[in-house]
Amino acid sequence: MWLKIIFVGIVLVLLYRLFGGKIPFLDRPEKKEEEHEFGQIEATSECAACGTYMTEEDALIYQKKAYCSSECLNKVKK
Ligand SMILES: [Zn+2]
Numbered sequence: 001m002w003l004k005i006i007f008v009g010i011v012l013v014l015l016y017r018l019f020g021g022k023i024p025f026l027d028r029p030e031k032k033e034e035e036h037e038f039g040q041i042e043a044t045s046e047c048a049a050c051g052t053y054m055t056e057e058d059a060l061i062y063q064k065k066a067y068c069s070s071e072c073l074n075k076v077k078k
Helices: 002-019 024-042 070-077
Strands: 044-046 053-055 060-062 065-067
Touching: 060 070, 065 070
Parallel strands: none
Antiparallel strands: 044 053, 060 065
16 A cells, blocks of 8 residues: 555656646746745835835836935935
8 A cells, every 4th residue: 555655656746847847736826926025025125315115116216226205306306
């Protein structure tokens, strides 16, 4: 009995390697979570004027520094 179980386990591992980690049911959810986590870390910046954290989509870049709003940007410009 144990030999059969071990044999089936080896076959499953070999099949997994043949697919190269491209089994849709197993891999898609994990990859989405990883990308989401990295995206959150990379997309967060601190306002150089008031210190507020915001996403890079909301950030205004001026002279290589990020600002949360045009108000903070105008404070630095003046
Ligand atoms: Zn600000």
